[in-house]
Amino acid sequence: MILGIFVGLLLLVSLFFNTLGVVSLYRFPDVFTRMHGATKCPTFGTLFAVFALLFYSFVRFMSSGESRFLVLFIHVFIGGVVLLISNPTGAHALARAAYRSGALPEPAAVDALEKTQKSKGGVTA
Amino acid sequence: MFVFVVSFFTYLLFSWSGSMSIQEVTIAFALAVVISFVSSGSPGSGGFWNTKGLSLRRWWDFLYYIFGPFAMGLAQANWDVAKRVISGRINPGIVKFDPHLKTSHGRMMLANSITLTPGTLTVDVDDNGVFYIHALNLTSLTPTEEDICGVFGQWTRRITE
Numbered sequence: 001m002i003l004g005i006f007v008g009l010l011l012l013v014s015l016f017f018n019t020l021g022v023v024s025l026y027r028f029p030d031v032f033t034r035m036h037g038a039t040k041c042p043t044f045g046t047l048f049a050v051f052a053l054l055f056y057s058f059v060r061f062m063s064s065g066e067s068r069f070l071v072l073f074i075h076v077f078i079g080g081v082v083l084l085i086s087n088p089t090g091a092h093a094l095a096r097a098a099y100r101s102g103a104l105p106e107p108a109a110v111d112a113l114e115k116t117q118k119s120k121g122g123v124t125a
Numbered sequence: 126m127f128v129f130v131v132s133f134f135t136y137l138l139f140s141w142s143g144s145m146s147i148q149e150v151t152i153a154f155a156l157a158v159v160i161s162f163v164s165s166g167s168p169g170s171g172g173f174w175n176t177k178g179l180s181l182r183r184w185w186d187f188l189y190y191i192f193g194p195f196a197m198g199l200a201q202a203n204w205d206v207a208k209r210v211i212s213g214r215i216n217p218g219i220v221k222f223d224p225h226l227k228t229s230h231g232r233m234m235l236a237n238s239i240t241l242t243p244g245t246l247t248v249d250v251d252d253n254g255v256f257y258i259h260a261l262n263l264t265s266l267t268p269t270e271e272d273i274c275g276v277f278g279q280w281t282r283r284i285t286e
Contacts, residue, residue: 017203017207020207020210023210023211024210027210027213028210028215032217032219032259033217033261035246036206036246036259036261037206037210037243040203040241040242040243041203041206041210041243043241044200044203044243067142067144074138074141075139078135078138078139085237087241088236088237088238088239088241088247089240091240091246092236092237092240092246092247092248095248095259096248099248099249105217105259108219109216109217109218110218110219110220110263110266111218111219112220112221112257113219113221113257114219
């Protein structure tokens with residue numbers, strides 16, 4: 001019972017941040033600001049879903065002793081690590097590709113990358 | 126050596142299902158040897174017998190960094206961006222700063238830390254290691270390293286150099 005409530009709370013927090021990610025797609029003006037909301041908030045939300053599953057499988061393993069819950073624990077843990085590595089790599093690749101294909105940050109208070117590209121006379125390698 | 130150890134234990138973790146047999150360990154060993162020899166030619170790996178990545182102090186520092194300063198920064202930044210998504214008050218722009226990192230894996234680690242933290246996004250890293258960061262809310266047009274990534278920079282230097 002207590003386990004169910006705690007896991008449910010973690011999943012609610014996860015749902016909250018994932019929903020904010022969707023909302024940010026509509027509220028923010030350009031591709032870069034949208035990327036902030038659409039890739040980062042869901043990461044934090046999904047981390048809470050991972051925590052919920054880790055906690056659930058750990059408690060079930062401790063109470064029942066069945067090894068399938070320990071296997072679940074390990075696999076969810078590896079999934080979380082892969083998420084933490086692949087998400088920023090993918091976001092960086094998307095942002096870089098977007099900038100180099102001509103999607104400028106609009107509005108932008110300052111654009112340091114634009115100056116260097118002009119002074120070098122082209123796109124940086 | 127680093128790639129060997131990581132791939133060996135990752136294979137064992139994936140294939141483990143309640144009990145461990147000698148066949149699994151043999152397959153894991155063979156695959157780890159193949160993977161580490163293939164990847165030892167890549168730039169920055171330092172060859173097969175390079176043990177620099179296995180330093181216990183670095184691994185301890187890395188784990189402490191992930192669960193201490195990095196987790197705190199992640200939670201704070203998420204809360205900040207969550208408020209900005211709702212209120213819509215943003216001041217975006219691309220700024221540059223030089224973290225003075227020499228190694229390529231140090232740059233990768235700092236860039237990933239910055240990108241994973243909401244509100245800052247690494248758009249480009251040039252050949253000299255200068256970072257170009259898209260920030261969701263700029264407080265100044267020429268921010269210092271502290272403004273952008275807090276203590277991440279000094280932790281990255283401590284772990285990778």
